[in-house]
Amino acid sequence: MLSGRGIRAQSLLSRALFPFFAGLFGRVSSILPFKAAPIMTDKTAPQVREGQATITFPSAEEVFYNPGICxxxxxxxxxxxxxxxxxxxxxxxxxxxxxxxxxxxxxxxxxxxxxxxxxxxxxxxxxxxxxxxxxxxxxxxxxxxxxxxxxxxxxxxxxxxxxxxxxxxxxxxxxxxxxxxxxxxxxxxxxxxxxxxxxxxxxxxxxxxxxxxxxxxxxxxxxxxxxxxxxxxxxxxxxxxxxxxxxxxxxxxxxxxxxxxxxxxxxxxxxxxxxxxxxxTTSKLGHLYQCNGCETLSFQPLGQLVPNDNNGKNFKYKLVSGPPVNKHCSHCQNTHQVGGPIxxxxxxxxxxxxxxxxxxxxHEYQTVERMKGMLTVAELPDVPLYYQQDRLCAMVKTGSGKMTVFRSALLNAGYRVSLSHANKMAIKTDAPAEFIWDMMRVWRKSNSQSDLKPGTTAFALMATTPKHEVSFETHTEANPDSRKLQLKRFQVNPERNWGPKSRASAGNFDDSEKRRQNQGKKRKQDPADPVAMELAEPRVDPKQIKTVKDQL
Ligand SMILES: C[S@@+](CC[C@H](N)C(=O)[O-])C[C@H]1O[C@@H](n2cnc3c(N)ncnc32)[C@H](O)[C@@H]1O
Ligand SMILES: [Zn+2]
Structure with missing residues (x-):
């Protein structure tokens, strides 16, 4: 695409916890580059301004709010x-x-x-x-x-x-x-x-x-x-x-x-x-194979759409053959995990x-710089997933080079390559895995002389002689626009426990310490609100909400 990333969080208030609430938002607003600070009209009705909305929360109970969302x-x-x-x-x-x-x-x-x-x-x-x-x-x-x-x-x-x-x-x-x-x-x-x-x-x-x-x-x-x-x-x-x-x-x-x-x-x-x-639909879905050793990704489409005439207007649906991998990975001899369909x-x-x-x-949006950064990524639309550059290097036990080095090698060989909004180190490319591993072999040979242990994934990967020409000479498009312009795509977490918040509940409060102490304790279902509990996740008793661990 051109693409992106973002947030939300829940907070709450009660009269007794008013000082904490004020403190929390004071802290957040001092860290973050926009106005998310609450406006306190009186002690019982804290307010939060986001965009053009000003939201008042109840004082004695709480309703979900996540200050991170904006x-x-x-x-x-x-x-x-x-x-x-x-x-x-x-x-x-x-x-x-x-x-x-x-x-x-x-x-x-x-x-x-x-x-x-x-x-x-x-x-x-x-x-x-x-x-x-x-x-x-x-x-x-x-x-x-x-x-x-x-x-x-x-x-x-x-x-x-x-x-x-x-x-x-x-x-x-x-x-x-x-x-x-x-x-x-x-x-x-x-x-x-x-x-x-x-x-x-x-x-x-x-x-x-x-x-x-x-x-x-x-x-x-x-x-x-x-x-x-x-x-x-x-x-x-x-x-x-x-x-x-x-x-x-x-x-x-x-x-x-x-x-x-x-x-x-x-x-x-x-x-x-x-x-x-x-x-x-079947031609838009596929199972995913990931090698247990080198983590090479392969796709098994569930169906196939093929043109039925010369002008490409009519199609027919065909079954596909598979699987897309051998029992053992052709790059490192390990087995595969199967996921999906995705x-x-x-x-x-x-x-x-x-x-x-x-x-x-x-328009003025509080997060506009990051939105632009995400949308400018220009991800390859027809390549489903990506490799992570430092992980590729780790697989062959060598230091991670600059991203432009690997992007150049792929571009010099005639393949397309892009970043991803979803991962800072992503290399998204239409190059086949055979070329990617040859690129890593050539890179390791010129950058690392350490011995590899027989029986390891790195040893197996390096045992094959590269068949492709690989040139790391800098390519003119190696540094994409979104990087040249230093557009922001990712942010440092602006507060502790940044992440999804537990559900709203009367009497909820800053529970980070309790949550830490109670991690791993059994969650209970709440019989008091059967419909909400049946339909919403995670299933927890309001009294136990403090124990719910943030999901990331
Ligand atoms: C994550 S919060 C929504 C946050 C809100 N969209 C915002 O931007 O601030 C989820 C809300 O869903 C409500 N909820 C949970 N189960 C529900 C259901 N089955 N039907 C309707 N609302 C439900 C909860 O009461 C809670 O207020
Ligand atoms: Zn493998």
């Missing part, structure tokens, strides 16, 4: 462009652009959308928590957006299912749950209009990045792997999952922007209806990303 990639920018394009293409949509924020907490997003995105006609800010809805109501009034934002107290899926009839559907649905969005996908893919926009957040990155492969399968229908490119694998697992939900109803998705941001994923999908397009088609709409980048110049 550091991340701004959904306001994406939805603003989407609405602008929609109305330019189809003026009859004017007056019908409605939004469902299904898990709204304080109403912050809905209020920002109302105040910062022209062309919206109605925004439903829904939450299952009574306290959250009271807060939403108050914030709507305080921000003067009663005309546009409507509070709703319902289970998210139920609120969406109630609007499943074609004439009732939403133009835009935003899912920002605790952890995984999967319980809400079935309703969301059915309640979005054709050409509608579905925005999905996942904060269960540990699950998506290979720490709990079985859990990943139960939630997303795919096996995650611990791989250096796990952040892009995570995106591709989520996209495949949303496509699978959509396909059940004759619908298909187009990911227009897929971002792995700090500790979460944020993906924007266009949803359409077409049985013919649904049949193409989405192997493009994860961004290049045209949309280019326009988004241009649109950033016309």
């Amino acid at each position: 550091f991340a990639f701004s959904s306001v920018a994406v939805i603003r462009l989407y609405v602008k394009q929609l109305l330019a293409k189809d003026p009859t949509k004017a007056g019908k652009v409605n939004v469902m924020e299904a898990l709204s907490a304080s109403g912050l997003r809905s209020i920002r959308y109302a105040k910062e995105i022209p062309g919206l006609d109605k925004i439903v800010a829904n939450d299952i928590s009574k306290k959250a809805v009271e807060t939403i109501r108050r914030n709507i009034i305080n921000n003067g957006v009663e005309e546009l934002v409507q509070p709703s107290h319902n289970d998210a899926s139920m609120a969406m299912y109630l609007k499943r009839k074609p004439e009732d559907r939403f133009q835009i649905i935003d899912l920002d749950p605790y952890g995984s969005p999967t319980p809400f996908l079935d309703a969301a893919v059915q309640s979005t209009v054709d050409g509608g926009l579905l925005c999905v957040t996942c904060t269960d990155m540990a699950v998506l990045c290979g720490n709990a492969t079985e859990t990943c399968y139960t939630k997303y229908g795919a096996i995650s792997l611990k791989a250096k490119s796990c952040h892009e694998i995570a995106l591709r697992i989520v996209i495949a999952c949303v496509e699978s939900h959509a396909n059940r109803y004759g619908r298909y998705i187009e990911p227009i922007l897929s971002l792995s941001i700090d500790f979460y994923c944020r993906i924007f999908f266009r949803i359409n209806t077409s049985q013919a397009m649904c049949k193409r 989405w192997i088609a493009p994860i961004h709409d290049q045209h949309f990303v280019s326009e988004l980048l241009v649109s950033l110049d016309n």
Whole structure:
């Protein structure tokens, strides 16, 4: 693409904890390059300003808020462009652009959308928590957006299912749950209009990045792997999952922007209806093989789409042959792990990303520099994952050279290469693994003389004589624009325990010390709120919330 990364966090307040709250935000605002500081009108009603919204929280209870979210990639920018394009293409949509924020907490997003995105006609800010809805109501009034934002107290899926009839559907649905969005996908893919926009957040990155492969399968229908490119694998697992939900109803998705941001994923999908397009899904999915030794990646598509005529307009669907690897890796003789299926088609709409980048110049967003950095990456659209440069060097037991050295070698050999928004050290290339390992062999031979131990992966890799010519001479395109311009793509964590926050709960407080002490203790389910507990992750008793370990 051109691409990106970002955040969110939860915080809370109670009268007793007011001093801590003030301290926390004082600290955050002093570190961070934008105004996220709370405005205290009185001790019982702390407020937070984000974008053009000013949010008041209850004093005696708490409602989810994550001060980190606005550091991340701004959904306001994406939805603003989407609405602008929609109305330019189809003026009859004017007056019908409605939004469902299904898990709204304080109403912050809905209020920002109302105040910062022209062309919206109605925004439903829904939450299952009574306290959250009271807060939403108050914030709507305080921000003067009663005309546009409507509070709703319902289970998210139920609120969406109630609007499943074609004439009732939403133009835009935003899912920002605790952890995984999967319980809400079935309703969301059915309640979005054709050409509608579905925005999905996942904060269960540990699950998506290979720490709990079985859990990943139960939630997303795919096996995650611990791989250096796990952040892009995570995106591709989520996209495949949303496509699978959509396909059940004759619908298909187009990911227009897929971002792995700090500790979460944020993906924007266009949803359409077409049985013919649904049949193409198998050719967009693939299993992933990762060598247990050298970590070489190979893909096994689930299906194949081949032209059925000379003008390329008609296609037929074919079964594929496989597997794509031998029982033992042809580079180092180790066995493979199998993951997926993951989405192997493009994860961004290049045209949309280019326009988004241009649109950033016309508006002030708190995170604009980072957004530009992410969108300027120009990732190879047809290469699903990436290698990590220092890991390639470690595999052959040699020091890591400059990124431009390896980029030059790949470009000099006629291959394409790009960075990735998801990993600082990523090398994304269409070069075959045979060339990549020859490149590393030649690099090691000229840079390291140490002995290798027989039986190791490095020994096995170096036992093969390189067959390709490899030139490390500096290539003119070795340093990509986003690096030359020193655009910011990644940030240093701005506070301790930066990451997804535990769910809102009365009496919650700065629990980092308790959390540390209680790590690993058994989580309990809460019988008091069966619907929320059934549908939201992680399943924990409010009293135990303090023990929930951040997921990254
Ligand atoms: C991560 S927070 C949302 C944060 C919010 N979007 C923001 O940007 O500040 C998740 C919210 O989902 C709500 N929730 C959990 N399960 C739900 C369900 N089944 N239906 C509706 N809301 C639910 C919680 O009460 C909580 O307020
Ligand atoms: Zn191998």
